[in-house]
Amino acid sequence: MDGRPVLVCTEYEDATADLVIAELNRRRVPVLRFDPGRDFPAPVVLAARIGAGDTSRTKSGGWDGRLTVGERTADLSAVRALYHRRPSPYPTNSGEQAARFAAQENRRGLGGVLGALPGCLYLSHPQAIARAEYKPAQLDAATRAGLTVPATLITSDPGEAKQFCSEQPTIYKPLHAGAYEVEGEPAGIWAAPVEAGEIDGAVSRSAHLFQAQVPKVADVRAVVVGEQVFAARITAPPGVVDWRAEYQSLSYEPVACPDEIRGALVRFLAGFGLNFGAFDFAVTADGAWWFLECNPNGQWAWLEDVAGLSITTAIADLLENGASQHD
Template identity: 85%
Template structure:
């Protein structure tokens, strides 16, 4: 593969990654797309050697080969997990060796810009760390309680209108069907001993009139106001009934979002805010690897071009 390539790590069907790859192709930037969890150890072949300047060697997938020492950027999108295969003990060993071998090399490439580094993404997925970072960069955060104490939860819910939200948006099924656990109102009378079974996140309900998703790419901020039907707490449960319009961040907000990402070592973040009638933005959370393609189309935000710019420029942009 001639020139300094961009590696795109994602699953087989990823329409969002397709948009970025098409734009990089238009710019004649070489791209090697593969899914580490699906394509390794076959058809992907790794030949990596450490030298004074860092890792050298090749990553070959089918008939395409990337020089590891020349990778300009790695776009960590939605790769599959490393498979466990058959045979429980041996499979666990193989999966861990692949993750720490291939994943370790890909995470330690000299002169490579990461969008974003997998370890940075993993660290930023913890909501308590997000809320702490948000307060330190000056964002407005609703009163929040994380507890497994039913009495503390009951007292918190009795003090103000409250919502419950999961600490991690993992896979969940109801009667064998995939289901989402959305943020939802909860009252003190609903709190029972079940709270003691795990950590729970309770948050003061913001009297919002709209929501905002702000997508930050490097130091560029793209924001859209999201209007849901009256009474909807979590707009993700009402995709078919939403309206969108581009919106500009309040003064100083963009800089705070960039500082938030820098705190985690991220080059991308999808922030969610609740907006009140007085125009105040209340920080809810940041998805360090969140979706954005539908928002680009709905609100006319040039996010694909911004991501392609960052990947094309590579690490030199931040040196």
């Protein structure tokens, strides 16, 4: 593959990645797309070398060699950027010991090399994304960055939960937005109000996140690419706590991000080593922005369309330039 390529790691059906790839193609930036969890060890083939005995090693050091996808090959030492979007997990659900061993070797071999490429910009690094997905770490980082965070309790103690809920209007939200089914059908677990009288011994079965309910008049999703911030005000019908449960009833408009919030978002991402984040805020009648959470690999394509935000261009710029202060 001629030129310094951009690697795109994502699942087969990813319309969001398609937008970025189309823009990079328009700019004639070489792109190699694959899904590590499904495509390795075939059709993806890895041959990576490092160490004093490697005569092909580049002057800059680090991993050298090639990554081949079908008939296309990328020089590992020349990768300008890696876009870690939504790759499938390396399969480990097989009951066969050999298959489980191979899956872990693939994850640590291919995944390890892809995470240690010399001179490569990551949007974002898989390990940085994984660290930032922990809500307790997010809330701590947001507080340290200067963002306003609602009172929050994480507990497995029903008594603590009941006391917290009796002190103020409270919502419950999951700590991880994992797959969940109800009667065999996919279902979302949205943030929802909870009262002290609803708390029972079931709280002791796992960690629970309870948070003071912000008296919001709207929400904001702020998408940060590098140091650029794209924000949209989201208005839901009255009484809706979690706007994600009412997509068809929402209205959107672009909104300017206050300077103090912008600076805090950049500091938040820098602390985790991220080049991207999709932040959610609750906005009160006095215009205050209350931090709720950050998805370090969140969706944004629908927001670009409905609010007229040029996020695709910003991501393509970052990947094409292959350099960032957060590297």
